[in-house]
Amino acid sequence: MFQRYSKQREVVYNVLCQTKTHPTVDWVYEEAKKVLPEIGIATVYRNLRELVKHGMAKVVLTPDNKEHFDADMTQHPHFICKSCGCVMDVTTQGHTKIAQKGFVVENCDTTFFGTCPQCAN
Amino acid sequence: MFQRYSKQREVVYNVLCQTKTHPTVDWVYEEAKKVLPEIGIATVYRNLRELVKHGMAKVVLTPDNKEHFDADMTQHPHFICKSCGCVMDVTTQGHTKIAQKGFVVENCDTTFFGTCPQCAN
DNA sequence: ATTATAATGATAATCAATATCACTTGTCCA
């Protein structure tokens, strides 16, 4: 998978696995520094990208134009709050059930990723 | 809605309404220049933002970290091609039907937008 | 232990998006 082990990558991945807050790069960086104070922000960026490339993490794009990361690779919808900007998992399906948990849903976007018919040829 | 009429805003909105390609700012800018050669890129940014704020357009965030815009405010899923980066409307529901049209679907993200329970209080 | 090279960390560079500000233009009203 990766050509060599690195302490930094392990720490970055552990930080990501141990939270459900869908953190930004900066948050992962701050947490990683608590374990490896010498780690650099470039290494955090690099490893998060690598984790995504290797299918070990997903990027969640938010309206504030920052990348958030999620190590939970099971398919599940997210809820993004326009007030505090938090990204949360919503395990139930459908507007009604989400509303019952206190979420005020204004909009819903669904995006499929893959290869379009032209490129598939 | 808007406090004053402006030719520039009308052109930007018309450009957006007349395409289904979910264009970037730059594409809208180039098209708008064909009608109003003196229009500035800042004006295009500004008006696209305003259109979104007023519920006349939506932002589609793509993995290339650029904002794409869509004047179709009906709720509909998008398909983003990892090969060419195009953003397309997929009007049918479900992986199977999309696959029948030649799309190779690898992943699907659903995001709800609104106010989280804590902020709603 | 030696060696090849992957990975790191500091920092420069990139680039999309936003802010600034003097100037222009739409709209109100005398």
Add this chain to the structure above:
DNA sequence: TGGACAAGTGATATTGATTATCATTATAAT
């Protein structure tokens, strides 16, 4: 009709997230 006020524009500077660069460090095979 003609100011006058302020919204809107356009050129450009600034910001800020992400990526590239490169000398140095560290992993893993021999």
